[in-house]
Amino acid sequence: MDALGREIEALKPVVGGMMISSQCADSTKKRILIIYLLVSLGLMYLFEDEIEECLKESFGKLEAMLAGENDLYTVCTIFWVFRTYGYNMSSDVFERFKGENGKFKESLIEDAKGMVSLYEAAHLGTTTDYILDEALSFTEINLESIATTKATSPHISVRIRNALSMPQHFNAEMLFAREYISFYEQEECHDKMLLKFSKINFRFLQLTWIQELKTLTKWWKQYDFASKLPPYFRDRMIECYIFAVTIYFEPRYSRARAAICRFSTLYTIIDDTCDRYASLSEVADLVHCVERWAPDCKDSLPKYMQPVFKFAWNVFKESEREGISEEGLSFNVQGLLQEQFKIYLRALLCFEEWAQTDVVPAFDEYLDIGGEEVTVLVSIADTFLGLGETAREEGYKWLESRPKYIKAHARRGRLVNDMSGFEDDMSRGYKANSINYYMKQYGVTEEEAFSELKKMVRDLDKIVNEEFLKEATTLPREILKRVVDIGRIVAFSYRCGEEYTNSDGRFKEHITSLFVNLIPL
Template identity: 45%
Template sequence: MEAAAMCFGPKILPHLRNGDHLYLPTKLSLFLHNKVALSRRTTKHKLLLCVKATSESSRPLTHFAPSLWGDHFLSAPLDYSEYNTLEIEMESVYKPNVRNMLMSSPTGDKEKICLIHLLVNLGIFHYFEKEIEDILDEAFLKLDSLFVDENGLETTAIMFEVFRRYGHHVSCDVFDRFKGDDDAKFREHLVRDVRGMIQLYEAAHLGTPSECIMDEALSFTRFHLESLASQEATTPPHLSRHILSALYRPRFLKMEIEAAREYISFYQVEEGRNEMLLTFAKLNFKLCQLHYLQELETLTKWWKETDLAYKLPYVRDRLLETFVGALATYFEPRYSLGRIIVSKISIMMVVMDDTCDAYGSFPEVRSLIDSLQRWDLGAIDELPSHLRIVIQSIVDTMEDIKGEMKPRGRSCSVQYTVEEIKRLGRAYANISKWARAGYVPTFDEYMEVGIDSSGVRCFAMYTFMAMEDCDEDQTIEWFKSEPRMIRALCVIFRLENDIGGFEIEMRRGEVANGVNCYMKQHGVTKEVAVREIKNIVKDNCKIVMEEFLTIKDVPRPILVRCINTIRLVNVYYREGDGFSDPHGNLKDLITSLLINPLSL
């Protein structure tokens, strides 16, 4: 109980020194011309260069580490001629060959599903979505015959995973045949099928609430795979590495492009590999990487021009880390515009978040959020300089995006994003009020606000904005219905963020944290609180999967972005606050995906 009691009250916070205003007129261009067609717009208002640092006892103060990346992606070598070369080769050679493999009549349904599984793992499935959906729609009508005589664990688990990945609700009962008749436990002889065990482990992460057999499969496979990975005599080295990687983070929780890069390294030493598919996967990764580098060049120029990292030195300078979130959401080359838009709005939400959480006194936060609700740059003259910078940057960013999306017929998505930004601001104000007062709400009370303060509703809306292949009206109507799926994602993000940022938030007096609130309400230690909260997260991941399998009136690509949000959360918060800490695991991921080439 002592450990629990230590965290509830506010901390003594350091003060900022008084500083002076420095006025400097500037122009803020939020989109920069590049290969991606984006309009340029000049800001009409003057910005203040520096923050006036006041000395209020209620002001938190957090010093975030500077960006590791600086201007790296402004000088990254890019050969744009490679685009055409890669695309021509892929279009003329590889895509037709794979399409023929998928549509070949002699190939049976099981073989086609296993091929789809391989395309998914190699990250090249997105070129054949229509063909894959047609194959699976037809095969799903013959589901019983597919599984009735299938006694192979690996093939059964592959079919289960592929069907569920594409929204077909295959019953988990297909795994009953691998359990004993007497004790209803998974048979021990399955352990000898290493690849089958790996595949069952991966499939077990696609469970829904009340599917106990999926929990049993996860426990069974994890226990034995940990042992199998260390058995050098029976498990080849590359397979051991594959097992260890899966145990650390299963494929379901990995970004699509991250999982593809990793699987390519595994597949290229597999016996019986298809060299054509392997080469195709490598070319695709290189093409994707070129897209990402080009987008980062655009974003880095824009971010430098805003100069917000200098004007607001208290904010986290995390453009690259923000881009990773956009990349987790959609990795496909066709979503270049989406990644740029998501990155820009996301970094603006970081600016607002840090102003409310890490710098602003509560009166300042209240003034900021009140002004945000009015969404009127003509009414911000009385605000302190740093708040004017924040408001102006957010509004101008959204105005530029509106100008870009209106000709594309996506104006409604922009307006709903603005409303969600206002809603997020109101939640930030509530959290700030609690924090500055040193008030620790109950966990239940906290979560009512935490659902909105997660920012996931807002993130989802502006993620959907750039998905021009999906009907906007249909998507917005679903979003307005307060979907259970979105609420579950809010819970997941809120609680994983609270676990990851617990220590730093306690140090700066942010006592309204989910872990701290749970400790207080239930009178438990931090360790117990984290364990129970992790269980809540797991339950909500299952809810997301259940909704993914049952919602039929929303375009599947929209639902896929929701699944990808779980992956984003895992990337950021699996080990602490990877977003805020530039020296964490995210650094290695950025290096692997955006800096290190993949040899052909």
């Protein structure tokens, strides 16, 4: 690892030289295209200041920079970069790709790389970016056939299929980087030095994560839940570490990754205990213990629940004892984390009351409380542990106010969770599901309910993008970035059903690509 670290430090200034400021429009365009490569290859964290300086300087020159630019890949990529970094670049830039009939030109279909870039850009649309709705429809209709035509290079076909399965906007950065490094290597015009740098960096990250996983595995095994709990719970510590890597992949965030992994395993155990095994009165007893938050409270719980409460107590104490950033954790931060945990558990108790009784909540009430129960919000609180003291305090105050951006993320998480788990919920008589309550409130069929909820998710995606751009004008990027990454966890966890619950599929592939198969140098 030391040798890899030295190589990274030696190559870093060379790559940084590619970002040197220039006044000409073509050079500025090239710099932004390089930023896209840095993001896609997993190198952006090494050049945070340079990237921000470049985008800040370039945003005011957009009109001149894109004057006469008709290359689809170039325009889409520049748009993707600016929107991803919180700059509200106008979607009117895509009007140049329409014909006299007001529709996207059919000739664009011949540009496979440009089409997949347009598809990626379309996922960054807001509620008023109607042209991006058209772009998404246009690309979705054509990309599958483009991927299968003999004229399309095999590596671009793979890139298209990967994008159709999980757009970059929704994908974990390191999962995407692992795929994109392979794609970039097959590009005829790839920069050999940049490719080498990306591989060395990714190998260094993998070795860092593997070392941490060894420590976390020992930590997890000491609880020995298999002998202490009935066999109702999901053993998902490694999957929880993927969540942690999604939030903080950079080497310097080792303690933050460990804390997020521990909290995520806690929420899994709590959810499985209350959702799949405990009676309503037992759930109420557990929530009461957490409200009291005293170590002796566990003695009043059923025997099988006592290790669950002890685990919760230990996870919070471990985060308090270790600290996350150099400043450590203040008492106030611990109090805020515990309060978010209590809010989550109150929502969970409410869910169990709905699930185990004949009470049918109003659909909006269900979504509001369901957004708390689905662990999106409490997980966002945990991600702020890795921030510096100032940003952390700002982040917690912002989270507590439950802004529209946060609520949209929570609602989206609730809906995709319920759609993925509907069949399982109904098979075991679990009534607390948005599909079920939507059908009851509006008197529609299951198929109609699914169709409406899918529309809601698409609308929430636009609201999330819109509110992100608004919040980016005042909030530090490091705060917003954590929320974006929580959204990504939701997206890839429910891509093809409940992948986190049924982890033999895609999650197994993720584990292998990140922690088992080291990237070849």
